[in-house]
Amino acid sequence: MLYDRILKNIENRRNNILSGKINCIPFGLPRFEEMCPGIEKKTLTYITASTKVGKSKYTDYFFVYKTLFYAMKHPEQLRIKIFYFTWEMSIEEKYLEFISYLLYILSNRKTRISPKDLTSTKASKPLPQEILDILNTDIYKRIFKFFEEHVVFIDTIRNPYGIYKFCQDYAKNNGTQYTKKLEIKNKQNDTIETREVDDYYEPNDPDEYRLIIVDHMALLTPENGSSLRDSMVELSSRYFVTLRNKYHYTIIGIVQQAMAQESNENFRLGKLKPTVDGIGEAKVIARDCNMMLGLYSPFRHGIREYEGYDITKFRDNIRFMEIMINRSGGSGIICPLFFDGATNYFEELPLPDDPKLVTSYNIIARINNPNILLFIHKQRTKNESNISTRKIWLWKDIQHWLCARIKSHRIRS
Numbered sequence: 001m002l003y004d005r006i007l008k009n010i011e012n013r014r015n016n017i018l019s020g021k022i023n024c025i026p027f028g029l030p031r032f033e034e035m036c037p038g039i040e041k042k043t044l045t046y047i048t049a050s051t052k053v054g055k056s057k058y059t060d061y062f063f064v065y066k067t068l069f070y071a072m073k074h075p076e077q078l079r080i081k082i083f084y085f086t087w088e089m090s091i092e093e094k095y096l097e098f099i100s101y102l103l104y105i106l107s108n109r110k111t112r113i114s115p116k117d118l119t120s121t122k123a124s125k126p127l128p129q130e131i132l133d134i135l136n137t138d139i140y141k142r143i144f145k146f147f148e149e150h151v152v153f154i155d156t157i158r159n160p161y162g163i164y165k166f167c168q169d170y171a172k173n174n175g176t177q178y179t180k181k182l183e184i185k186n187k188q189n190d191t192i193e194t195r196e197v198d199d200y201y202e203p204n205d206p207d208e209y210r211l212i213i214v215d216h217m218a219l220l221t222p223e224n225g226s227s228l229r230d231s232m233v234e235l236s237s238r239y240f241v242t243l244r245n246k247y248h249y250t251i252i253g254i255v256q257q258a259m260a261q262e263s264n265e266n267f268r269l270g271k272l273k274p275t276v277d278g279i280g281e282a283k284v285i286a287r288d289c290n291m292m293l294g295l296y297s298p299f300r301h302g303i304r305e306y307e308g309y310d311i312t313k314f315r316d317n318i319r320f321m322e323i324m325i326n327r328s329g330g331s332g333i334i335c336p337l338f339f340d341g342a343t344n345y346f347e348e349l350p351l352p353d354d355p356k357l358v359t360s361y362n363i364i365a366r367i368n369n370p371n372i373l374l375f376i377h378k379q380r381t382k383n384e385s386n387i388s389t390r391k392i393w394l395w396k397d398i399q400h401w402l403c404a405r406i407k408s409h410r411i412r413s
Helices: 002-018 055-073 091-106 129-135 138-150 160-173 228-245 264-269 283-287 357-367 372-380 387-412
Strands: 044-049 079-086 151-154 175-185 192-203 208-215 250-256 291-296 318-326 334-340 345-348
Touching: 044 055, 044 228, 055 079, 055 091, 055 138, 055 208, 055 250, 055 345, 079 091, 079 138, 079 160, 091 129, 091 138, 091 345, 138 151, 160 175, 160 208, 160 228, 208 228, 228 250, 228 283, 334 357
Parallel strands: 044 250, 044 291, 079 151, 079 208, 208 250
Antiparallel strands: 175 192, 291 318, 318 334, 334 345
């Protein structure tokens, strides 16, 4: 009976918590998790924002990096498999961004190297040898191995059915499809026929989280002469819903806001943040999702204050993530995030009146210092107790603090 299966699932989820397992992967956002605990199985999430606000970076940080590190630390709780359909960026670019993030995190946020710096793009700024030495250490090799075993980048499949078939094949090869018999009346001769139909699916590993990421939906290749809009609707309403409901996938789709969302008229009316109505090619896909998240950058519109935060201090290092749609909870909830695009790093900000916000200002001051990377590398080669080294470090801090103050004064005036 369906009742028995649902009751068993409720009991299993309760036992997961009591036995030290999980029912969702935490986002790592303490205040936000009070309303939205984390990444759950069998959910469809759309992430939307205007062009170049950081949708892909946000997705990578919360649904790839954080998820992978949690799985590495807690193998007794879960296993992870991520199918990443990347069309906007190449696989190599995605890998480079992960390396930048890894260097930043494992150095306790001291080594900040963008993908362009990793590839020695500037003739005057070759990658230091010590970074190559670090990347060849055992700990980095273990993480890269884990990354490649659990994240599958796909850039050759772009059509809706191709995406569905790829993910369906994995589900069939790693689970069991149970069937049931139904008696169906044949309308042509009024006879009763017995047919075997799909009933429910069980994965071989009930603790495996299977994620599908599509970046981004507007880059789909239409099938059979259909339009892009029709292809997006088919992928969402037909294939995504089936993969979620039947095969227990967690799906994350990146959706562009229409260009008109940032028009002069919207600026005049103060309607610049992402909206469901502002989705570009196919607004109706919003009906399919469990949750829709909008990412907003006030700085790019010259806004000086937003949600109590002084944007002139954060500039491009702040984003606001809003729950636009939420089937299982409240919507309109906004989470302020510190953002560092060079390293794909996000962090929940303290409230506007919290003194701890000063720490964020100090971090922003440092990452905007063009000499900070070179200095960190030099400092690592010296003894930290060396007085001259500490004097140089102090002078760099003072120098940058003064520059930040001057910039802030110019903006205010």
